[in-house]
Amino acid sequence: MARHKLYEIERARYEAKRAACKACPQREIEHAALLAEMGIKLDIWELTIYDRPAVVAALEQASREIRRARRQAKAAAQEAI
Numbered sequence: 001m002a003r004h005k006l007y008e009i010e011r012a013r014y015e016a017k018r019a020a021c022k023a024c025p026q027r028e029i030e031h032a033a034l035l036a037e038m039g040i041k042l043d044i045w046e047l048t049i050y051d052r053p054a055v056v057a058a059l060e061q062a063s064r065e066i067r068r069a070r071r072q073a074k075a076a077a078q079e080a081i
Helices: 002-020 023-038 053-080
Strands: none
Touching: none
16 A cells, blocks of 8 residues: 555656646647557557557667668669769
């Protein structure tokens, strides 16, 4: 029971700091919009996309592939000159 009380106190401190942060509400709005665009619905216990490691890994892989394709296209354009 003491552990739960400690959790509640720490959570209240976190929420107070978060409420005072000017960037947090905007970030939360952008995060929700991004998840909606990707069609991802988080469960109640999932706070962020990082609670789904498989999704994060897939997004990182896609990002690497896009960067690689851009570098190749840029290199091809440079060679064509």
